Amino acid sequence: MNDNRKKLQKLFELVEKKEITDTSFKDTFGFEPLVVTKATVHKESDWPVNMHGFIPAVDPNYILPEEATSILVYGIETGQFVNIVGPTGSGKSTLVEQVCAHLKRPFVRFNGRGDMETSSLLGQLTVEGGATVWRDGVFTEAVKSGAVVLFDEYTATPPEINMSLQWLREHGGKLLLTDKPGDNQDRLIVPHEQFRLVCADNTRGLGDNSDQFAGTNIQNSASLNRFDITIEHNYMNPKIEAGIITKKHPELKDGAEYMIKLATLIRNGYGKSEISVTLSPRNLLSWAKKAKDWGDMEKSFVFTYYNMLPSDQERSAVKGFYKTVFSKNLEV
Ligand SMILES: Nc1ncnc2c1ncn2[C@@H]1O[C@H](COP(=O)(O)OP(=O)(O)OP(=O)(O)O)[C@@H](O)[C@H]1O
Numbered sequence: 001m002n003d004n005r006k007k008l009q010k011l012f013e014l015v016e017k018k019e020i021t022d023t024s025f026k027d028t029f030g031f032e033p034l035v036v037t038k039a040t041v042h043k044e045s046d047w048p049v050n051m052h053g054f055i056p057a058v059d060p061n062y063i064l065p066e067e068a069t070s071i072l073v074y075g076i077e078t079g080q081f082v083n084i085v086g087p088t089g090s091g092k093s094t095l096v097e098q099v100c101a102h103l104k105r106p107f108v109r110f111n112g113r114g115d116m117e118t119s120s121l122l123g124q125l126t127v128e129g130g131a132t133v134w135r136d137g138v139f140t141e142a143v144k145s146g147a148v149v150l151f152d153e154y155t156a157t158p159p160e161i162n163m164s165l166q167w168l169r170e171h172g173g174k175l176l177l178t179d180k181p182g183d184n185q186d187r188l189i190v191p192h193e194q195f196r197l198v199c200a201d202n203t204r205g206l207g208d209n210s211d212q213f214a215g216t217n218i219q220n221s222a223s224l225n226r227f228d229i230t231i232e233h234n235y236m237n238p239k240i241e242a243g244i245i246t247k248k249h250p251e252l253k254d255g256a257e258y259m260i261k262l263a264t265l266i267r268n269g270y271g272k273s274e275i276s277v278t279l280s281p282r283n284l285l286s287w288a289k290k291a292k293d294w295g296d297m298e299k300s301f302v303f304t305y306y307n308m309l310p311s312d313q314e315r316s317a318v319k320g321f322y323k324t325v326f327s328k329n330l331e332v
Pocket residue numbers: 061062063064065086087088089090091092093094095201202244281282285
């Protein structure tokens with residue numbers, strides 16, 4: 001039985017014996033977890049020095065979504081492979097970063113790209129002072145140092161490149177740097193016991209039927225089969241979303257609620273393919289900042305969102321939504 005399986009079995013035994021309580025989780029995250037899990041808060045000295053700068057700061061304005069946080073913490077605690085799927089700007093990347101901030105784990109994020117080569121991921125030979133030396137890529141460094149790696153928008157990377165991680169993405173798996181000179185011993189990387197890999201994407205790795213996420217690739221089913229947990233992370237309920245805005249921009253008061261109402265109408269239109277640009281929490285926060293800075297809800301909406309709309313038909317639909325919510329014509 002490999003180490004991860006042993007740890008998992010031990011965890012279940014402890015849970016059965018009721019030796020694990022949720023106290024550590026509640027102390028750290030401020031609410032009871034929605035699944036049985038513990039939450040180990042590390043010390044900076046638990047990590048190699050090269051990883052200290054990668055431990056994120058807690059964002060006091062970030063509101064932890066309870067279910068997704070509970071499941072992600074469980075996945076990280078027990079060394080499972082977690083995949084987070086959801087619409088753009090819904091908070092997938094920030095969730096992983098903020099969970100790491102609370103658990104004081106180094107967090108390394110890199111984005112999948114269509115032109116990504118295994119060398120940029122795993123490492124390559126470089127010439128230094130006349131000598132040819134091997135330099136680990138950021139991914140390899142993170143694997144060795146026990147970081148939580150967020151492979152963001154991983155479906156942008158061609159499936160054959162992602163396949164280079166297949167062995168690593170198995171419990172007890174290893175990383176083999178096939179391009180590194182030397183013997184197999186030099187090429188074999190045994191992951192740090194705290195190394196974790198989390199993937200996040202707008203699609204489920206099976207392509208994009210909506211044509212909304214250009215550049216995504218259908219992934220090999222053996223790659224997708226390696227996820228232990230898939231979290232669906234959608235937009236939060238309107239009250240929580242309004243809370244996110246007012247926590248950061250308290251001056252907006254009730255304005256936040258109207259903004260969410262408009263966002264909901266736009267998202268519904270987007271869902272029905274009547275509107276081609278969505279209004280995500282990211283856009284809402286950006287709109288809120290300008291609304292506060294300029295003291296002008298309408299102008300800030302136009303420059304944040306409205307000007308992105310590609311056709312008169314969509315602009316007229318959004319003007320209608322704006323009038324419904326704010327009882328006022330959008331003057332553009
Ligand atoms: N729960 C939250 N509390 C506070 N702010 C949030 C929350 N969720 C999202 N945000 C804000 O929304 C912005 C977008 O979040 P993030 O980049 O994590 O989304 P994403 O789902 O990863 O988007 P994409 O699919 O485009 O990569 C963040 O910068 C953050 O400020």
